[in-house]
Amino acid sequence: MKTLLDRLAHNLAKPAIGLALAIALLAAGLAIGLYNERVTRAEKMAELQVQADILAATLAGPLAFDDESATREYIDALRARPDITAIGAYGPDGKLVAGFARGPGILDRTSRLQPPAVVDGQIMVTAPVVQTGTRLGSVRLASRLEQWQHRASRYLGIAAVIIMASLLVATLATFYARATTARQRLEEEMERRREAEDALRQSQKMEAMGQLTGGVAHDFNNLLMVASSGLDLLDRTDNPERRARLNQGIRHAIDRGAKLTQQLLTFARRSPLTPEVVDLGARLRTLQPLLERSLRENVVIDLQLPAGLWPIEVDASQLEVAILNIAINARDAMPNGGTLLFTAANQRPQDPDGPATVRLSICDTGEGIAPELLEKVFEPFFTTKGVGSGTGLGLSQVYGFVRAAGGQVVIESELGKGTAVTMTFPRSSKPLPHRIYRHQPMERVAGDVRVLITEDDDHVAELVSEMLAELGYATARVGDAAAALTLLTTDRRFDVVLSDMIMPGGMNGLDLAREVERLYRDLPVVLMTGFSEAAAAAKAEGRPLLTKPYTINALAEAIRAVHPG
Amino acid sequence: MGHRGWHGMVLLRARLVVVSLALCTLFQSAHAQAIVPDAAAVRARYLVKFVSFVQWPAGTFATADSALQLCIAGDDPFGAAIDTSARAERVNGRPISVRRIGNAPPDQCNVLFQGHVEPDAVPTPAPPGQAMLTVADRGTSPAAIQFVEAGRKVRFIVNLAAAQASGLVISSKLLGRAMAVER
Numbered sequence: 001m002k003t004l005l006d007r008l009a010h011n012l013a014k015p016a017i018g019l020a021l022a023i024a025l026l027a028a029g030l031a032i033g034l035y036n037e038r039v040t041r042a043e044k045m046a047e048l049q050v051q052a053d054i055l056a057a058t059l060a061g062p063l064a065f066d067d068e069s070a071t072r073e074y075i076d077a078l079r080a081r082p083d084i085t086a087i088g089a090y091g092p093d094g095k096l097v098a099g100f101a102r103g104p105g106i107l108d109r110t111s112r113l114q115p116p117a118v119v120d121g122q123i124m125v126t127a128p129v130v131q132t133g134t135r136l137g138s139v140r141l142a143s144r145l146e147q148w149q150h151r152a153s154r155y156l157g158i159a160a161v162i163i164m165a166s167l168l169v170a171t172l173a174t175f176y177a178r179a180t181t182a183r184q185r186l187e188e189e190m191e192r193r194r195e196a197e198d199a200l201r202q203s204q205k206m207e208a209m210g211q212l213t214g215g216v217a218h219d220f221n222n223l224l225m226v227a228s229s230g231l232d233l234l235d236r237t238d239n240p241e242r243r244a245r246l247n248q249g250i251r252h253a254i255d256r257g258a259k260l261t262q263q264l265l266t267f268a269r270r271s272p273l274t275p276e277v278v279d280l281g282a283r284l285r286t287l288q289p290l291l292e293r294s295l296r297e298n299v300v301i302d303l304q305l306p307a308g309l310w311p312i313e314v315d316a317s318q319l320e321v322a323i324l325n326i327a328i329n330a331r332d333a334m335p336n337g338g339t340l341l342f343t344a345a346n347q348r349p350q351d352p353d354g355p356a357t358v359r360l361s362i363c364d365t366g367e368g369i370a371p372e373l374l375e376k377v378f379e380p381f382f383t384t385k386g387v388g389s390g391t392g393l394g395l396s397q398v399y400g401f402v403r404a405a406g407g408q409v410v411i412e413s414e415l416g417k418g419t420a421v422t423m424t425f426p427r428s429s430k431p432l433p434h435r436i437y438r439h440q441p442m443e444r445v446a447g448d449v450r451v452l453i454t455e456d457d458d459h460v461a462e463l464v465s466e467m468l469a470e471l472g473y474a475t476a477r478v479g480d481a482a483a484a485l486t487l488l489t490t491d492r493r494f495d496v497v498l499s500d501m502i503m504p505g506g507m508n509g510l511d512l513a514r515e516v517e518r519l520y521r522d523l524p525v526v527l528m529t530g531f532s533e534a535a536a537a538a539k540a541e542g543r544p545l546l547t548k549p550y551t552i553n554a555l556a557e558a559i560r561a562v563h564p565g
Numbered sequence: 566m567g568h569r570g571w572h573g574m575v576l577l578r579a580r581l582v583v584v585s586l587a588l589c590t591l592f593q594s595a596h597a598q599a600i601v602p603d604a605a606a607v608r609a610r611y612l613v614k615f616v617s618f619v620q621w622p623a624g625t626f627a628t629a630d631s632a633l634q635l636c637i638a639g640d641d642p643f644g645a646a647i648d649t650s651a652r653a654e655r656v657n658g659r660p661i662s663v664r665r666i667g668n669a670p671p672d673q674c675n676v677l678f679q680g681h682v683e684p685d686a687v688p689t690p691a692p693p694g695q696a697m698l699t700v701a702d703r704g705t706s707p708a709a710i711q712f713v714e715a716g717r718k719v720r721f722i723v724n725l726a727a728a729q730a731s732g733l734v735i736s737s738k739l740l741g742r743a744m745a746v747e748r
Contacts, residue, residue, distance in 0.1 A: 061738035131617040
């Protein structure tokens with residue numbers, strides 16, 4: 001109801017409609033005035049007619065018996081009324097017996113009966129003088145219409161009210177229309193601002209990314225070095241013990257690399273602010289390898305996180321960016337190395353109505369910030385770093401993120417001793433999302449289970465085929481979704497479809513999964529991808545997913561989850 | 566400017582007063598100069614007019630349009646004037662019939678004008694209970710309405726007791742025009 005009224009008001013609040021309403025109001029006022037005028041005139045005529053009838057009845061005797069003085073007396077009595085301009089009393093022969101006129105041409109010398117009429121601005125009424133059916137004469141009365149002063153005083157007040165109301169309506173409509181336009185403009189402005197903020201957040205993230213890249217690339221080279229040299233050494237030795245150790249080293253290097261790329265992809269993902277319930281301790285521990293990569297070897301990361309930290313509700317990716325930003329600032333403040341200490345604690349509310357919070361402090365043992373600069377560090381584009389080293393967006397991102405999460409951030413510093421950034425977040429009353437970790441030993445499947453592999457990359461397809469064969473599955477491989485669907489129409493003896501997500505052709509893996517689900521309800525599809533956005537899309541639909549690169553154990557687990565055998 | 570405007574208003578009003586005064590004078594002088602009609606003709610006219618101001622008891626007239634009998638007893642002072650006046654009038658739709666009855670009894674008469682009679686002639690009285698308006702010149706004969714001469718005008722005196730004795734009701738409008746009302 002309210003919205004309907006709002007919409008109506010919104011549609012009506014246009015200057016043209018306001019003006020039309022005002023004109024309508026004026027027209028209505030005018031119409032009422034005219035109607036009133038007519039009614040008043042009719043009433044006046046009726047009243048004058050009654051007066052004439054009374055006079056006629058009174059004059060019966062005087063006219064019958066030629067009593068002119070009495071006739072004149074009765075007529076003169078009515079002279080006191082200023083609106084009556086003429087009275088005439090006529091004998092039975094129609095000749096004027098007595099009368100008066102307040103102006104020339106008003107009073108006829110002879111009488112003729114006529115209905116009440118307005119002639120030259122005068123109301124004229126006549127009445128016969130009759131006594132028991134005998135016509136004794138007639139009377140005629142003339143009265144001016146209401147005096148203009150009276151009429152003006154009657155209408156002036158109403159006219160003023162109507163004109164004021166019309167003006168008010170027109171003014172209000174104009175103002176409302178202006179306010180509506182302003183509100184629309186404000187909304188557009190806010191939308192633009194939101195977009196700009198999104199862009200800023202992304203660029204802040206990319207800035208942090210940039211800071212990371214150097215360290216990560218270095219780390220990757222190390223990992224590749226381990227893998228490459230390990231393979232070389234594998235070729236040159238037959239010692240099973242040594243081979244096993246080399247194998248383990250290569251495996252470890254690849255695992256670290258996979259973990260690192262996964263974090264980078266998650267980190268770089270362009271996503272809107274989506275607060276989720278987060279375990280701060282777990283997040284920091286997950287982030288630790290990435291932090292170690294992005295800082296130098298001479299910076300020691302010390303996590304002192306108690307168990308049982310309360311959950312908080314924040315955008316997880318923004319939290320990571322904020323921590324990275326603080327860590328990078330700390331790194332730059334410690335050119336000769338030092339310690340980056342993370343401490344966290346639950347804080348009970350200080351007053352009964354206050355919120356319970358979780359505090360996270362990040363302290364470095366760096367150069368510190370001068371007191372006069374401390375106030376400015378949260379301002380965007382404020383930086384103490386040299387040209388090309390920083391954009392000054394890091395701490396402003398921290399500030400924006402903490403405020404958006406409903407928390408507070410405080411920075412304290414002492415020159416030569418170090419800097420501490422303390423963030424407090426409100427405790428979340430929601431539970432942490434549930435996580436299931438399954439550890440199943442790898443074992444070969446019994447019986448004949450067939451897996452259809454849909455993968456455009458020949459190398460990947462070959463490796464996956466081998467892994468599946470190792471696990472005891474029979475496989476067939478096609479290059480794209482269309483080929484998979486074609487094969488399924490002729491050969492239905494597949495138990496699982498394992499499909500890449502990004503493939504050539506019009507159909508991606510997700511489309512294939514939908515189509516297979518539609519056509520073959522009991523044929524499960526497991527998707528695999530290395531793209532974080534594709535992974536998010538698959539997760540959103542709740543589809544089984546393997547994130548590349550994955551281990552043979554993960555593959556076995558994923559296939560067994562959809563086809564227990 | 567304001568001064569001249571005000572002066573103009575005063576002039577206009579003064580002119581209006583002069584005009585209306587002139588008009589009034591015109592009417593009054595017109596009547597003052599009217600020729601006084603013959604007293605007998607006036608009395609004849611009045612006699613007929615009286616009828617309009619008098620109410621007869623119910624059942625006086627046979628039918629709704631039966632004529633009203635205006636009788637003239639004794640000498641007739643009106644001559645043709647009374648016939649002319651009577652012909653011109655209708656009272657509540659009834660014509661007025663003029664009868665000269667001399668000294669005969671005023672049977673069926675609704676109005677009786679008692680004209681001059683010789684001293685030895687005795688007018689026949691009206692039958693008792695007959696609703697009859699009696700009219701006479703003052704000093705000639707007792708009557709409900711008596712004409713009198715007042716200066717150059719014809720006036721009349723109403724004797725209410727006589728009228729009521731005949732069962733007649735006389736309109737206050739007629740009483741208002743009477744020179745005197747006797748009870």
